[in-house]
Amino acid sequence: MLINGEAWRTIWREPDGAVGVIDQRALPHYLETRRLCSCAEVEVAIRDMWVRGAPLIGAAAAYGLALAMREEASDAALDEACARLLATRPTAVNLRWALDRLSRQLRPAPAADRRQMAYLLAAELCNEDVAINQSLGHHGLALIKAAAARHPGRRLNILTHCNAGWLATVDWGTATSAIYQAFDAGIELHVWVDETRPRNQGASLTAWELGRHGVPHSLIVDNAGGHLMQHGQVDLCIVGADRVTAHGDVCNKIGTYLKALAAHDNDVPFYVAMPSPTLDLTVSDGLREITIENRSADEIAMVSGIAADGRLETVRIAPHGSSCSTNPGFDVTPARLVTGLITERGVCAANPAAIAAMFGTPEKHR
Ligand SMILES: CSC[C@@H](O)[C@@H](O)C(=O)COP(=O)(O)O
Known part of the structure:
Protein backbone atom coordinates (compact mmCIF):
# COMPACT_ATOMS: atom_id res chain seq x y z
CA MET A 1 0.00 0.00 0.00
CA LEU A 2 1.00 3.62 -0.24
CA ILE A 3 3.02 5.63 2.24
CA ASN A 4 3.29 9.19 0.98
CA GLY A 5 2.67 7.98 -2.55
CA GLU A 6 5.30 5.21 -2.37
CA ALA A 7 4.29 1.53 -2.60
CA TRP A 8 5.40 -0.58 0.37
CA ARG A 9 5.10 -4.11 1.63
CA THR A 10 5.63 -5.03 5.26
CA ILE A 11 8.35 -7.63 4.60
CA TRP A 12 10.91 -8.14 1.84
CA ARG A 13 14.18 -9.87 1.01
CA GLU A 14 17.24 -7.61 0.99
CA PRO A 15 19.84 -8.10 -1.79
CA ASP A 16 22.26 -9.77 0.67
CA GLY A 17 19.66 -12.30 1.91
CA ALA A 18 18.69 -10.46 5.09
CA VAL A 19 14.97 -9.85 5.60
CA GLY A 20 13.64 -6.31 5.81
CA VAL A 21 10.56 -5.43 7.87
CA ILE A 22 8.68 -2.36 9.00
CA ASP A 23 9.19 -2.08 12.76
CA GLN A 24 5.64 -1.56 13.98
CA ARG A 25 6.76 -0.53 17.45
CA ALA A 26 7.73 2.92 16.21
CA LEU A 27 4.45 3.63 14.39
CA PRO A 28 2.61 5.93 14.05
CA HIS A 29 5.31 8.33 15.12
CA TYR A 30 8.23 7.08 13.06
CA LEU A 31 8.47 4.83 10.01
CA GLU A 32 11.44 2.61 10.80
CA THR A 33 12.65 -0.54 9.12
CA ARG A 34 14.82 -3.32 10.52
CA ARG A 35 17.10 -5.91 8.97
CA LEU A 36 16.65 -9.44 10.32
CA CYS A 37 19.78 -11.49 9.67
CA SER A 38 19.09 -14.79 11.44
CA CYS A 39 16.25 -17.06 12.44
CA ALA A 40 16.84 -15.99 16.05
CA GLU A 41 16.25 -12.35 15.07
CA VAL A 42 13.00 -13.30 13.34
CA GLU A 43 11.90 -15.06 16.53
CA VAL A 44 12.49 -11.86 18.51
CA ALA A 45 10.69 -9.77 15.86
CA ILE A 46 7.60 -11.98 16.08
CA ARG A 47 7.62 -12.51 19.85
CA ASP A 48 8.20 -8.83 20.66
CA MET A 49 5.73 -7.70 18.00
CA TRP A 50 8.00 -5.71 15.73
CA VAL A 51 5.86 -7.56 13.20
CA ARG A 52 2.39 -8.73 14.12
CA GLY A 53 -0.98 -9.71 12.66
CA ALA A 54 -1.75 -13.30 11.75
CA PRO A 55 -0.81 -13.28 8.02
CA LEU A 56 2.38 -11.29 8.57
CA ILE A 57 3.45 -13.58 11.41
CA GLY A 58 3.16 -16.49 8.94
CA ALA A 59 5.16 -14.63 6.29
CA ALA A 60 7.85 -13.68 8.79
CA ALA A 61 8.11 -17.28 9.97
CA ALA A 62 8.60 -18.41 6.36
CA TYR A 63 11.52 -16.02 5.99
CA GLY A 64 12.77 -17.13 9.41
CA LEU A 65 13.06 -20.65 8.00
CA ALA A 66 14.93 -19.30 4.97
CA LEU A 67 17.41 -17.59 7.28
CA ALA A 68 17.73 -20.80 9.32
CA MET A 69 18.47 -22.80 6.14
CA ARG A 70 21.14 -20.23 5.25
CA GLU A 71 22.87 -21.08 8.52
CA GLU A 72 22.40 -24.85 8.34
CA ALA A 73 20.14 -26.87 6.05
CA SER A 74 20.07 -30.28 7.76
CA ASP A 75 16.84 -32.06 8.76
CA ALA A 76 17.68 -31.40 12.41
CA ALA A 77 18.16 -27.69 11.76
CA LEU A 78 14.85 -27.55 9.88
CA ASP A 79 13.01 -29.23 12.77
CA GLU A 80 14.64 -27.03 15.35
CA ALA A 81 13.91 -23.80 13.48
CA CYS A 82 10.26 -24.83 13.03
CA ALA A 83 9.90 -25.61 16.72
CA ARG A 84 11.50 -22.35 17.81
CA LEU A 85 9.46 -20.21 15.43
CA LEU A 86 6.24 -22.03 16.35
CA ALA A 87 6.80 -21.20 20.02
CA THR A 88 6.94 -17.44 19.41
CA ARG A 89 3.17 -16.81 19.46
CA PRO A 90 0.50 -19.43 20.12
CA THR A 91 -2.83 -18.10 18.87
CA ALA A 92 -2.70 -17.08 15.21
CA VAL A 93 -2.81 -20.27 13.17
CA ASN A 94 -1.06 -18.73 10.15
CA LEU A 95 2.24 -19.31 11.94
CA ARG A 96 1.75 -23.08 12.07
CA TRP A 97 0.28 -23.10 8.57
CA ALA A 98 3.33 -21.35 7.08
CA LEU A 99 5.82 -23.56 8.94
CA ASP A 100 3.98 -26.77 7.99
CA ARG A 101 3.81 -25.70 4.38
CA LEU A 102 7.48 -24.79 4.04
CA SER A 103 8.81 -27.75 5.96
CA ARG A 104 6.63 -30.12 3.88
CA GLN A 105 8.09 -28.61 0.71
CA LEU A 106 11.68 -28.45 1.93
CA ARG A 107 11.99 -31.86 3.57
CA PRO A 108 12.17 -33.98 0.38
CA ALA A 109 14.80 -31.65 -1.13
CA PRO A 110 18.52 -32.33 -0.72
CA ALA A 111 20.02 -30.14 2.01
CA ALA A 112 22.23 -28.42 -0.59
CA ASP A 113 19.14 -27.08 -2.40
CA ARG A 114 17.18 -26.01 0.65
CA ARG A 115 18.79 -22.62 1.15
CA GLN A 116 17.78 -21.20 -2.21
CA MET A 117 14.50 -23.06 -2.20
CA ALA A 118 13.43 -21.70 1.18
CA TYR A 119 13.83 -18.10 0.02
CA LEU A 120 11.79 -18.84 -3.10
CA LEU A 121 9.07 -20.55 -1.08
CA ALA A 122 8.93 -17.67 1.40
CA ALA A 123 8.63 -15.15 -1.44
CA GLU A 124 5.92 -17.28 -3.03
CA LEU A 125 3.97 -17.41 0.24
CA CYS A 126 4.22 -13.62 0.54
CA ASN A 127 2.99 -13.07 -3.02
CA GLU A 128 0.14 -15.46 -2.35
CA ASP A 129 -0.82 -13.51 0.76
CA VAL A 130 -1.06 -10.35 -1.33
CA ALA A 131 -3.21 -12.08 -3.96
CA ILE A 132 -5.49 -13.66 -1.33
CA ASN A 133 -6.06 -10.35 0.42
CA GLN A 134 -6.73 -8.53 -2.80
C1 LIG B 1 -5.35 -9.70 10.25
S1 LIG B 1 -4.73 -10.20 11.79
C2 LIG B 1 -6.11 -10.24 12.86
C3 LIG B 1 -6.31 -8.94 13.61
O1 LIG B 1 -7.58 -8.52 13.62
C4 LIG B 1 -5.81 -8.95 14.99
O2 LIG B 1 -6.39 -9.78 15.84
C5 LIG B 1 -4.36 -8.82 15.00
O3 LIG B 1 -3.86 -7.91 14.41
C6 LIG B 1 -3.57 -9.75 15.76
O4 LIG B 1 -3.17 -9.15 16.86
P1 LIG B 1 -1.67 -8.95 17.32
O5 LIG B 1 -1.71 -9.45 18.72
O6 LIG B 1 -1.45 -7.49 17.21
O7 LIG B 1 -0.77 -9.77 16.43
Whole structure:
Protein backbone atom coordinates (compact mmCIF):
# COMPACT_ATOMS: atom_id res chain seq x y z
CA MET A 1 0.00 0.00 0.00
CA LEU A 2 1.00 3.62 -0.24
CA ILE A 3 3.02 5.63 2.24
CA ASN A 4 3.29 9.19 0.98
CA GLY A 5 2.67 7.98 -2.55
CA GLU A 6 5.30 5.21 -2.37
CA ALA A 7 4.29 1.53 -2.60
CA TRP A 8 5.40 -0.58 0.37
CA ARG A 9 5.10 -4.11 1.63
CA THR A 10 5.63 -5.03 5.26
CA ILE A 11 8.35 -7.63 4.60
CA TRP A 12 10.91 -8.14 1.84
CA ARG A 13 14.18 -9.87 1.01
CA GLU A 14 17.24 -7.61 0.99
CA PRO A 15 19.84 -8.10 -1.79
CA ASP A 16 22.26 -9.77 0.67
CA GLY A 17 19.66 -12.30 1.91
CA ALA A 18 18.69 -10.46 5.09
CA VAL A 19 14.97 -9.85 5.60
CA GLY A 20 13.64 -6.31 5.81
CA VAL A 21 10.56 -5.43 7.87
CA ILE A 22 8.68 -2.36 9.00
CA ASP A 23 9.19 -2.08 12.76
CA GLN A 24 5.64 -1.56 13.98
CA ARG A 25 6.76 -0.53 17.45
CA ALA A 26 7.73 2.92 16.21
CA LEU A 27 4.45 3.63 14.39
CA PRO A 28 2.61 5.93 14.05
CA HIS A 29 5.31 8.33 15.12
CA TYR A 30 8.23 7.08 13.06
CA LEU A 31 8.47 4.83 10.01
CA GLU A 32 11.44 2.61 10.80
CA THR A 33 12.65 -0.54 9.12
CA ARG A 34 14.82 -3.32 10.52
CA ARG A 35 17.10 -5.91 8.97
CA LEU A 36 16.65 -9.44 10.32
CA CYS A 37 19.78 -11.49 9.67
CA SER A 38 19.09 -14.79 11.44
CA CYS A 39 16.25 -17.06 12.44
CA ALA A 40 16.84 -15.99 16.05
CA GLU A 41 16.25 -12.35 15.07
CA VAL A 42 13.00 -13.30 13.34
CA GLU A 43 11.90 -15.06 16.53
CA VAL A 44 12.49 -11.86 18.51
CA ALA A 45 10.69 -9.77 15.86
CA ILE A 46 7.60 -11.98 16.08
CA ARG A 47 7.62 -12.51 19.85
CA ASP A 48 8.20 -8.83 20.66
CA MET A 49 5.73 -7.70 18.00
CA TRP A 50 8.00 -5.71 15.73
CA VAL A 51 5.86 -7.56 13.20
CA ARG A 52 2.39 -8.73 14.12
CA GLY A 53 -0.98 -9.71 12.66
CA ALA A 54 -1.75 -13.30 11.75
CA PRO A 55 -0.81 -13.28 8.02
CA LEU A 56 2.38 -11.29 8.57
CA ILE A 57 3.45 -13.58 11.41
CA GLY A 58 3.16 -16.49 8.94
CA ALA A 59 5.16 -14.63 6.29
CA ALA A 60 7.85 -13.68 8.79
CA ALA A 61 8.11 -17.28 9.97
CA ALA A 62 8.60 -18.41 6.36
CA TYR A 63 11.52 -16.02 5.99
CA GLY A 64 12.77 -17.13 9.41
CA LEU A 65 13.06 -20.65 8.00
CA ALA A 66 14.93 -19.30 4.97
CA LEU A 67 17.41 -17.59 7.28
CA ALA A 68 17.73 -20.80 9.32
CA MET A 69 18.47 -22.80 6.14
CA ARG A 70 21.14 -20.23 5.25
CA GLU A 71 22.87 -21.08 8.52
CA GLU A 72 22.40 -24.85 8.34
CA ALA A 73 20.14 -26.87 6.05
CA SER A 74 20.07 -30.28 7.76
CA ASP A 75 16.84 -32.06 8.76
CA ALA A 76 17.68 -31.40 12.41
CA ALA A 77 18.16 -27.69 11.76
CA LEU A 78 14.85 -27.55 9.88
CA ASP A 79 13.01 -29.23 12.77
CA GLU A 80 14.64 -27.03 15.35
CA ALA A 81 13.91 -23.80 13.48
CA CYS A 82 10.26 -24.83 13.03
CA ALA A 83 9.90 -25.61 16.72
CA ARG A 84 11.50 -22.35 17.81
CA LEU A 85 9.46 -20.21 15.43
CA LEU A 86 6.24 -22.03 16.35
CA ALA A 87 6.80 -21.20 20.02
CA THR A 88 6.94 -17.44 19.41
CA ARG A 89 3.17 -16.81 19.46
CA PRO A 90 0.50 -19.43 20.12
CA THR A 91 -2.83 -18.10 18.87
CA ALA A 92 -2.70 -17.08 15.21
CA VAL A 93 -2.81 -20.27 13.17
CA ASN A 94 -1.06 -18.73 10.15
CA LEU A 95 2.24 -19.31 11.94
CA ARG A 96 1.75 -23.08 12.07
CA TRP A 97 0.28 -23.10 8.57
CA ALA A 98 3.33 -21.35 7.08
CA LEU A 99 5.82 -23.56 8.94
CA ASP A 100 3.98 -26.77 7.99
CA ARG A 101 3.81 -25.70 4.38
CA LEU A 102 7.48 -24.79 4.04
CA SER A 103 8.81 -27.75 5.96
CA ARG A 104 6.63 -30.12 3.88
CA GLN A 105 8.09 -28.61 0.71
CA LEU A 106 11.68 -28.45 1.93
CA ARG A 107 11.99 -31.86 3.57
CA PRO A 108 12.17 -33.98 0.38
CA ALA A 109 14.80 -31.65 -1.13
CA PRO A 110 18.52 -32.33 -0.72
CA ALA A 111 20.02 -30.14 2.01
CA ALA A 112 22.23 -28.42 -0.59
CA ASP A 113 19.14 -27.08 -2.40
CA ARG A 114 17.18 -26.01 0.65
CA ARG A 115 18.79 -22.62 1.15
CA GLN A 116 17.78 -21.20 -2.21
CA MET A 117 14.50 -23.06 -2.20
CA ALA A 118 13.43 -21.70 1.18
CA TYR A 119 13.83 -18.10 0.02
CA LEU A 120 11.79 -18.84 -3.10
CA LEU A 121 9.07 -20.55 -1.08
CA ALA A 122 8.93 -17.67 1.40
CA ALA A 123 8.63 -15.15 -1.44
CA GLU A 124 5.92 -17.28 -3.03
CA LEU A 125 3.97 -17.41 0.24
CA CYS A 126 4.22 -13.62 0.54
CA ASN A 127 2.99 -13.07 -3.02
CA GLU A 128 0.14 -15.46 -2.35
CA ASP A 129 -0.82 -13.51 0.76
CA VAL A 130 -1.06 -10.35 -1.33
CA ALA A 131 -3.21 -12.08 -3.96
CA ILE A 132 -5.49 -13.66 -1.33
CA ASN A 133 -6.06 -10.35 0.42
CA GLN A 134 -6.73 -8.53 -2.80
CA SER A 135 -9.30 -11.07 -3.84
CA LEU A 136 -10.86 -11.22 -0.37
CA GLY A 137 -11.19 -7.42 -0.56
CA HIS A 138 -12.92 -7.75 -3.89
CA HIS A 139 -15.62 -9.91 -2.30
CA GLY A 140 -15.84 -7.51 0.64
CA LEU A 141 -16.26 -4.64 -1.80
CA ALA A 142 -19.49 -6.22 -3.07
CA LEU A 143 -20.81 -6.30 0.51
CA ILE A 144 -19.85 -2.68 1.06
CA LYS A 145 -21.50 -1.66 -2.20
CA ALA A 146 -24.69 -3.44 -1.17
CA ALA A 147 -24.61 -1.79 2.26
CA ALA A 148 -24.04 1.63 0.68
CA ALA A 149 -27.04 1.04 -1.60
CA ARG A 150 -29.17 0.42 1.50
CA HIS A 151 -28.22 3.86 2.83
CA PRO A 152 -28.36 6.16 -0.18
CA GLY A 153 -27.37 9.79 0.13
CA ARG A 154 -25.10 9.44 3.13
CA ARG A 155 -21.70 8.08 3.98
CA LEU A 156 -21.38 4.47 5.07
CA ASN A 157 -19.99 3.96 8.57
CA ILE A 158 -17.85 0.87 9.07
CA LEU A 159 -16.42 -0.17 12.43
CA THR A 160 -13.20 -2.16 12.71
CA HIS A 161 -11.25 -3.48 15.66
CA CYS A 162 -7.50 -3.86 16.17
CA ASN A 163 -5.33 -3.76 13.06
CA ALA A 164 -6.40 -6.09 10.32
CA GLY A 165 -4.84 -3.70 7.86
CA TRP A 166 -1.98 -4.01 5.43
CA LEU A 167 0.48 -3.78 8.29
CA ALA A 168 -0.92 -7.08 9.64
CA THR A 169 -0.36 -8.79 6.29
CA VAL A 170 2.18 -8.55 3.49
CA ASP A 171 -0.08 -6.07 1.70
CA TRP A 172 -3.71 -4.92 1.40
CA GLY A 173 -4.80 -6.15 4.84
CA THR A 174 -7.74 -8.41 5.45
CA ALA A 175 -10.56 -6.30 6.92
CA THR A 176 -9.14 -3.15 5.35
CA SER A 177 -8.68 -4.62 1.88
CA ALA A 178 -12.39 -4.23 1.19
CA ILE A 179 -12.34 -0.76 2.73
CA TYR A 180 -9.43 0.39 0.54
CA GLN A 181 -11.08 -1.05 -2.55
CA ALA A 182 -14.41 0.60 -1.72
CA PHE A 183 -12.73 3.93 -1.06
CA ASP A 184 -10.78 3.68 -4.34
CA ALA A 185 -14.06 2.87 -6.11
CA GLY A 186 -15.47 6.19 -4.90
CA ILE A 187 -17.87 4.89 -2.25
CA GLU A 188 -18.41 7.51 0.41
CA LEU A 189 -17.37 5.86 3.62
CA HIS A 190 -16.00 6.54 7.06
CA VAL A 191 -14.28 4.10 9.42
CA TRP A 192 -14.70 3.96 13.18
CA VAL A 193 -11.35 2.68 14.44
CA ASP A 194 -11.39 1.04 17.89
CA GLU A 195 -8.22 2.07 19.72
CA THR A 196 -7.81 -1.57 20.88
CA ARG A 197 -6.29 -1.58 24.31
CA PRO A 198 -3.97 -2.77 25.65
CA ARG A 199 -1.50 -2.30 22.78
CA ASN A 200 -3.57 0.20 20.84
CA GLN A 201 -3.07 -1.36 17.41
CA GLY A 202 -6.14 0.57 16.21
CA ALA A 203 -4.80 3.91 17.37
CA SER A 204 -1.22 3.44 16.30
CA LEU A 205 -1.55 1.25 13.19
CA THR A 206 -5.03 1.19 11.64
CA ALA A 207 -5.57 4.94 12.04
CA TRP A 208 -2.11 5.56 10.60
CA GLU A 209 -2.47 3.38 7.54
CA LEU A 210 -6.01 4.59 6.74
CA GLY A 211 -4.71 8.14 7.03
CA ARG A 212 -1.81 7.44 4.64
CA HIS A 213 -4.34 6.24 2.07
CA GLY A 214 -6.67 9.18 2.66
CA VAL A 215 -9.56 7.09 4.01
CA PRO A 216 -11.84 9.18 6.30
CA HIS A 217 -11.77 7.69 9.79
CA SER A 218 -12.25 8.51 13.46
CA LEU A 219 -10.46 6.90 16.35
CA ILE A 220 -12.78 5.88 19.18
CA VAL A 221 -12.20 4.34 22.58
CA ASP A 222 -12.96 0.64 22.78
CA ASN A 223 -16.08 1.19 24.84
CA ALA A 224 -17.75 3.58 22.36
CA GLY A 225 -18.77 1.06 19.69
CA GLY A 226 -21.91 -0.21 21.44
CA HIS A 227 -23.18 3.32 22.01
CA LEU A 228 -22.58 4.28 18.38
CA MET A 229 -24.44 1.17 17.22
CA GLN A 230 -27.42 2.02 19.44
CA HIS A 231 -27.58 5.41 17.77
CA GLY A 232 -27.49 4.09 14.20
CA GLN A 233 -23.98 5.31 13.56
CA VAL A 234 -22.50 1.98 12.53
CA ASP A 235 -23.76 0.33 9.34
CA LEU A 236 -21.33 -2.55 9.18
CA CYS A 237 -18.55 -4.12 11.25
CA ILE A 238 -15.59 -5.77 9.54
CA VAL A 239 -12.86 -7.31 11.69
CA GLY A 240 -9.93 -9.64 11.06
CA ALA A 241 -9.23 -13.05 12.52
CA ASP A 242 -6.32 -14.91 14.02
CA ARG A 243 -7.98 -18.31 13.74
CA VAL A 244 -11.39 -19.49 12.54
CA THR A 245 -12.63 -22.97 13.39
CA ALA A 246 -14.37 -25.53 11.21
CA HIS A 247 -17.62 -24.48 12.92
CA GLY A 248 -17.10 -20.79 12.19
CA ASP A 249 -16.04 -19.58 15.65
CA VAL A 250 -13.71 -16.61 15.30
CA CYS A 251 -10.68 -16.01 17.47
CA ASN A 252 -9.53 -12.42 17.13
CA LYS A 253 -8.06 -9.58 19.16
CA ILE A 254 -9.48 -9.19 22.64
CA GLY A 255 -12.66 -7.11 22.57
CA THR A 256 -13.96 -8.49 19.29
CA TYR A 257 -16.56 -10.60 21.10
CA LEU A 258 -18.04 -7.57 22.86
CA LYS A 259 -18.36 -5.75 19.53
CA ALA A 260 -20.07 -8.78 18.01
CA LEU A 261 -22.54 -8.88 20.92
CA ALA A 262 -23.33 -5.20 20.50
CA ALA A 263 -23.70 -5.64 16.73
CA HIS A 264 -26.07 -8.57 17.26
CA ASP A 265 -28.18 -6.58 19.71
CA ASN A 266 -28.45 -3.69 17.25
CA ASP A 267 -28.91 -5.65 13.99
CA VAL A 268 -25.60 -4.41 12.62
CA PRO A 269 -24.02 -6.93 10.20
CA PHE A 270 -20.81 -8.33 11.66
CA TYR A 271 -18.37 -9.66 9.07
CA VAL A 272 -15.02 -11.33 9.58
CA ALA A 273 -12.31 -11.12 6.91
CA MET A 274 -10.74 -14.57 6.81
CA PRO A 275 -7.97 -15.50 4.37
CA SER A 276 -7.93 -19.30 4.00
CA PRO A 277 -4.61 -19.74 5.89
CA THR A 278 -6.46 -18.42 8.96
CA LEU A 279 -8.97 -21.29 8.83
CA ASP A 280 -8.07 -24.12 11.19
CA LEU A 281 -10.16 -27.12 10.24
CA THR A 282 -8.53 -29.18 12.99
CA VAL A 283 -10.53 -27.35 15.66
CA SER A 284 -14.31 -27.01 16.01
CA ASP A 285 -15.12 -25.38 19.32
CA GLY A 286 -13.09 -22.19 19.45
CA LEU A 287 -13.85 -21.48 23.07
CA ARG A 288 -12.55 -24.80 24.35
CA GLU A 289 -9.85 -25.66 21.86
CA ILE A 290 -7.90 -22.49 21.04
CA THR A 291 -4.98 -21.50 23.24
CA ILE A 292 -5.30 -17.85 24.09
CA GLU A 293 -2.05 -16.01 24.57
CA ASN A 294 -1.80 -14.26 27.94
CA ARG A 295 0.37 -11.22 27.42
CA SER A 296 2.61 -9.23 29.69
CA ALA A 297 1.23 -7.28 32.66
CA ASP A 298 3.12 -4.25 31.40
CA GLU A 299 0.70 -3.95 28.48
CA ILE A 300 -2.03 -3.11 31.01
CA ALA A 301 0.00 -1.12 33.49
CA MET A 302 1.90 1.02 30.98
CA VAL A 303 1.18 3.06 27.86
CA SER A 304 3.60 4.10 25.14
CA GLY A 305 3.60 7.27 23.11
CA ILE A 306 5.66 10.19 21.93
CA ALA A 307 6.86 12.93 24.26
CA ALA A 308 6.84 16.61 23.34
CA ASP A 309 10.55 16.42 22.48
CA GLY A 310 10.00 13.55 20.00
CA ARG A 311 11.24 10.74 22.25
CA LEU A 312 9.22 7.53 22.36
CA GLU A 313 8.28 6.97 25.96
CA THR A 314 6.50 4.37 28.03
CA VAL A 315 4.79 5.57 31.20
CA ARG A 316 2.97 3.81 34.00
CA ILE A 317 -0.79 4.37 34.40
CA ALA A 318 -1.64 1.72 37.02
CA PRO A 319 -0.75 1.86 40.71
CA HIS A 320 2.15 -0.29 41.84
CA GLY A 321 0.76 -3.32 43.61
CA SER A 322 -2.42 -3.79 41.53
CA SER A 323 -2.38 -7.10 39.74
CA CYS A 324 -2.33 -6.83 35.94
CA SER A 325 -1.56 -10.47 35.33
CA THR A 326 -4.78 -11.38 33.49
CA ASN A 327 -4.20 -10.05 30.00
CA PRO A 328 -5.73 -12.34 27.37
CA GLY A 329 -4.62 -11.18 23.92
CA PHE A 330 -7.59 -12.68 22.07
CA ASP A 331 -11.17 -13.79 22.52
CA VAL A 332 -13.52 -16.10 20.67
CA THR A 333 -16.68 -14.85 18.99
CA PRO A 334 -19.13 -17.74 18.58
CA ALA A 335 -20.20 -18.44 15.00
CA ARG A 336 -23.82 -17.50 15.79
CA LEU A 337 -22.76 -13.85 16.12
CA VAL A 338 -20.93 -13.75 12.78
CA THR A 339 -22.92 -12.60 9.74
CA GLY A 340 -20.39 -14.01 7.31
CA LEU A 341 -16.76 -14.79 6.60
CA ILE A 342 -15.22 -12.75 3.80
CA THR A 343 -12.71 -15.05 2.11
CA GLU A 344 -10.74 -15.06 -1.13
CA ARG A 345 -13.24 -17.61 -2.48
CA GLY A 346 -16.32 -15.54 -1.68
CA VAL A 347 -18.46 -14.75 1.35
CA CYS A 348 -19.09 -17.86 3.41
CA ALA A 349 -21.68 -18.39 6.14
CA ALA A 350 -20.09 -19.09 9.52
CA ASN A 351 -21.33 -22.65 9.93
CA PRO A 352 -19.77 -26.10 9.50
CA ALA A 353 -21.68 -27.02 6.33
CA ALA A 354 -20.91 -23.80 4.45
CA ILE A 355 -17.26 -23.88 5.52
CA ALA A 356 -16.88 -27.53 4.47
CA ALA A 357 -18.57 -26.78 1.14
CA MET A 358 -16.15 -23.95 0.43
CA PHE A 359 -12.95 -25.31 1.97
CA GLY A 360 -13.42 -29.07 2.21
CA THR A 361 -11.85 -31.35 4.76
CA PRO A 362 -8.58 -30.75 6.65
CA GLU A 363 -6.71 -32.93 4.12
CA LYS A 364 -8.06 -31.06 1.09
CA HIS A 365 -7.40 -27.73 2.77
CA ARG A 366 -3.66 -28.41 3.09
C1 LIG B 1 -5.35 -9.70 10.25
S1 LIG B 1 -4.73 -10.20 11.79
C2 LIG B 1 -6.11 -10.24 12.86
C3 LIG B 1 -6.31 -8.94 13.61
O1 LIG B 1 -7.58 -8.52 13.62
C4 LIG B 1 -5.81 -8.95 14.99
O2 LIG B 1 -6.39 -9.78 15.84
C5 LIG B 1 -4.36 -8.82 15.00
O3 LIG B 1 -3.86 -7.91 14.41
C6 LIG B 1 -3.57 -9.75 15.76
O4 LIG B 1 -3.17 -9.15 16.86
P1 LIG B 1 -1.67 -8.95 17.32
O5 LIG B 1 -1.71 -9.45 18.72
O6 LIG B 1 -1.45 -7.49 17.21
O7 LIG B 1 -0.77 -9.77 16.43
